[in-house]
Amino acid sequence: MTAPTTDRTAGPSAPSPTAGPTTLTLAGALNLGLRHSLEEDPAVVLMGEDIGTLGGVFRVTDGLQRDFGADRVMDTPLAEAGIVGVAVGLCYRGYRPVVEIQFDGFVYPAFDQLVTQVAKLRYRTQGRVSMPITVRIPYGGGIGAVEHHSESPEAYFTHTSGLRVVTCSHPQDAYTLLRQSIACDDPVIFLEPKRRYWTKAPVEASLDGAPPMEAAAVVVEGADVTLVAYGPLVATARDAAVAAADDGIAVEVIDLRSLSPMDLATVEASVRRTGRLVITHEAQQHGGLGAEIAASITERCFEHLEAPPVRVTGFDVPYPPAKLEEHFLPGLDRILDGVDRVLGRPHSLTGREG
Amino acid sequence: MLRSHVHPTAVHERRETARTAAASGRADHDPAVRGDQLVQLLAPDGTRTPDPEYEPWVEDVDADRLVALYEDLVVVRRLDVEATALQRQGQLGLWPPLLGQEAAQVGSARVLRRDDFVFSSYRENAVAYCRGVDLTDMVKVWRGTANSGWDPFAVGMATPQIIIGAQTLHATGWAIGAVKDGTDAVAVAYFGDGATSQGDVNEAMVFSASFRAPVVFFCQNNQWAISEPVGLQAVRPLADRAPGFGIPSVRVDGNDVLAVMAVTRQALDRARRGEGPTFVEAVTYRMGPHTTSDDPTRYVDPADREVWAARDPLLRVERLLEREGLLDDQVTTAVKQAADSAARRMRAGCLGLTAPEPLSLFDHVYATPSSWLERQRSQYAAYLAMYEDGDGTAAQDGAR
Structure with a gap:
């Protein structure tokens, strides 16, 4: 992990918002986003397990307690409901807590506070009580981890009105979306694709000209198939587009970025041109984001579809042991198989449909 | 210094008794609820109970203040009766009566400062009254026209919590924030005996102890979580749990408004001095149903209810006022008028609430x-x- 080094006496020497692009890992970009949010707004406080002295198990908060103090970067007892419930109380007092849940599979003890309190307090109080909480959750598989460390729980949260859910796929969005999430007066579930923490790219440490938090991004243009992905699978989807181009197929890749609300206008505009839709996510299929996208796009532009939408997702099993995860996770070839399917080319289910 | 209420040698015996009590539902025989070893300043017959430790905390309660407390108790009981009637008449969908718990709520709420903040459950309508909540706002939730009635920041009281125990964590977070802000304001979390089984309440005690957060955990042990007796939640007095978290605790006669004021003031004082949280167990009794939808005849032993009726929180203040010659016709009439007027205002406000657009x-x-x-x-x-x-x-x- 390459967190920016800082000098306590001279103040943070990390890239400033005006210094131009710097190459950072995704985790480093998150660290910088947290640093700039802490600098900009004294109401921002960080809470979580092992985020202070240790700097987080993925080192995303490395150096922040040293530079901003234990009063603003708080190591907490090991109780996720407690962390989120205490964050609610801090919001009542005007604070803007950024909470780290150590791993995706550890969020469930906090589920009650997130669903019954964080998501609903604004509505309950007719707008009088704001819950500007950002809940950072490393999510997804592909790192060979033990159980409860590879899950994709996004659908639980997108099903809960009152929460916003976003996810980043590359270092620039890690910085931009995190800062926007922290500044947002709504609670935001911020999903971090843990297997992409070490991806490096130039990052502009500025929000000037940044797209809105809610906007999807067309990251590869193409006229034949629309491929919707988010978080860890955007990189895989880009690879699929490159591979498909070898076969003369132009795949348009959309990075959803915001999972709730979803920018379906961008997806719809693409599908109206391509007539074909593939959606991919690591999460299980049943009741997942793919189902919502497929249904909504079918409702909105049924006449433009040349083939039924196809979902390439995790299977409806609990997350498997590490030595089986390559079969659970959608990879390049399974995505290409889905592309072939919407194009009517020979594919794994040829002759077996229905 | 706070009292220790359990002798280690008594634990085994208590546990055995608790099992029996939980099985039989005879709440008053349960060591978790029985009325001994409680801080008390005012006995059920209206005589003062000497207590050199706690008397000083209420020595400023003069005749006028006593009459004012009496008026509070009468008014909140009258409002509770009115709201129950409104439910029976189809004007409210539901109401959670507080009958029997008036002293616990009034005594604790009346010693708070404006800048303290209350995080309560749904039964603390007497607390809401003391915080200055508008009487129409008090019934909006129960009429179904809104999910909350009032602006929390205007009265220093969060919107009441329906999820059992969740508010104790919110109080803890607020209190951690108050320390950061450099104030000596205190968060007060109100919850019941049933809530003490919830993880949130236990986590709130962990967090508040670790951060020395200025929280008063005010537990009204009203003996019942709907139909479940407190013996099912605890085999020892609820107050005994707190010391394990590093939180001092005290058991108080929850039907004694003066004793409740005294222990709450002591807890607030500790919190303001930076000494962290205190757990108050106010031992009282829910004389009515859980809500207007409940049927306590299915689980309450009428004999237990009689025992607690004799410990009525309002009657004992009335008897004290009589003993001290403070209850003349003028006071009685004025208090009755205040109660009836409040009830009329609540009723009129309720009937004026229409469905939102x-x-x-x-x-x-x-x-x-x-x-x-x-x-x-x-x-x-x-x-x-x-x-x-x-x-x-x-x-x-x-x-x-």
């Missing part, structure tokens, strides 16, 4: 507009508009 359904879900929700709002608006044009349903059937 349909599209307000979509308001305040998010601080900033959500494209997804705006689409649903506009589509439902179009649907509603169909019925506003032409001659109604018949025309719509034709349109389909």
Whole structure:
């Protein structure tokens, strides 16, 4: 992990918002986003397990307690409901807590506070009580981890009105979306694709000209198939587009970025041109984001579809042991198989449909 | 210094008794609820109980203050009766009566400062009254016209919590924030005996102890979690749990308004001095149903209820006032008028509450507009508009 080094006496020497692009890992970009949010707004406080002295198990908060103090970067007892419930109380007092849940599979003890309190307090109080909480959750598989460390729980949260859910796929969005999430007066579930923490790219440490938090991004243009992905699978989807181009197929890749609300206008505009839709996510299929996208796009532009939408997702099993995860996770070839399917080319289910 | 209420040698015996009590439902025989070893300054017969430790905390309660407390107790009981009547008359969907718990709520709420903040459950309507909550606002939730009644920041009291125990964590977070802000304001978390089994309450005690957060955990042990006796939640007095978290605790006669004031002031004082949280167990009794939908005849032993009726929190203040010659006709009349007037205002306010405008359904879900929700709002608006044009349903059937 390459967190920016800082000098306590001279103040943070990390890239400033005006210094131009710097190459950072995704985790480093998150660290910088947290640093700039802490600098900009004294109401921002960080809470979580092992985020202070240790700097987080993925080192995303490395150096922040040293530079901003234990009063603003708080190591907490090991109780996720407690962390989120205490964050609610801090919001009542005007604070803007950024909470780290150590791993995706550890969020469930906090589920009650997130669903019954964080998501609903604004509505309950007719707008009088704001819950500007950002809940950072490393999510997804592909790192060979033990159980409860590879899950994709996004659908639980997108099903809960009152929460916003976003996810980043590359270092620039890690910085931009995190800062926007922290500044947002709504609670935001911020999903971090843990297997992409070490991806490096130039990052502009500025929000000037940044797209809105809610906007999807067309990251590869193409006229034949629309491929919707988010978080860890955007990189895989880009690879699929490159591979498909070898076969003369132009795949348009959309990075959803915001999972709730979803920018379906961008997806719809693409599908109206391509007539074909593939959606991919690591999460299980049943009741997942793919189902919502497929249904909504079918409702909105049924006449433009040349083939039924196809979902390439995790299977409806609990997350498997590490030595089986390559079969659970959608990879390049399974995505290409889905592309072939919407194009009517020979594919794994040829002759077996229905 | 706070009292230790359990002798280690008694634990085994208590546990055995608790099992029996939980099985039989005879709450008053349960060591978790029995009325001994409680801080008490005012006995049920209206005589003062000497207590050199706690008397000083209420020595400023003079004749006028006693009469004012008496008026509070009478008014909140009258409001509770009125709200129950409104429910029976179909004007409220539900009401959670506080009958029997008036002293616990009034005594604790009346010693708070304006800048303290209350995080309560749904039964603390006497606390809300003491915080200055508007009587119409008090019934909005129960009439179904809103999910909360008042502006928390205007009265220093969060919107009451329906999820059992969740508010104790909110109080803890608020208190941690108060310390950061450099104030000596205190958060008070109100919850019941049933809530002490919830993880949230236990986590709140862990967090508040670790951060030395200025929280008063005010537990009204009213003996019942709907139909479940407190013996099912605890085999020892609830107050005994707190010391394990590093939190001092005290058991108080929850039907004694003076003793409740005294222990709450002591807890507030500790919190303001930076000494962290205190756990108060106010031992009282829910004399009514859990809510107006409940039927306590299925589980309450009438004999237990009689025992607690003799410990009535309002009667003992009335007897004290009589003993001290403070209850003349003028006071009695003025208090009755205050109670009836409050009840009339609550009733009038209740009857004036109408259903919100349909599209307000979509308001305040998010601080900033959500494209997804705006689409649903506009589509439902179009649907509603169909019925506003032409001659109604018949025309719509034709349109389909």
